[in-house]
Amino acid sequence: xxxxxxxxxxxxxxxxxxxxxxxxxxxxxxxxxxxxxxxxxxxxxxxxxxxxxxxxxxxxxxxxx
Numbered sequence: 001x002x003x004x005x006x007x008x009x010x011x012x013x014x015x016x017x018x019x020x021x022x023x024x025x026x027x028x029x030x031x032x033x034x035x036x037x038x039x040x041x042x043x044x045x046x047x048x049x050x051x052x053x054x055x056x057x058x059x060x061x062x063x064x065x
Contacts, residue, residue, distance in 0.1 A: 003063050010056035013049040020046050 020042040027034050034042075 001059060003060075006056050006059045006063065009052055010060055013053040013056060016045055016049040017053060020049075 024034070024039065024042055
């Protein structure tokens with residue numbers, strides 16, 4: 001797999017996880033209750049992005065050697 005694609009996958013998945021976590025944690029800290037559907041969508045985005053992040057991290061380290 002091309003290293004540019006791996007780097008793009010890694011960056012996008014890390015960004016998705018970071019933004020979703022920031023929204024969920026930030027809403028909880030300021031006391032804002034998000035609608036149930038928003039929490040579920042953000043959770044699903046996290047769950048989808050996590051294996052992509054793991055795969056791209058392994059590929060990144062294997063390609064760097």
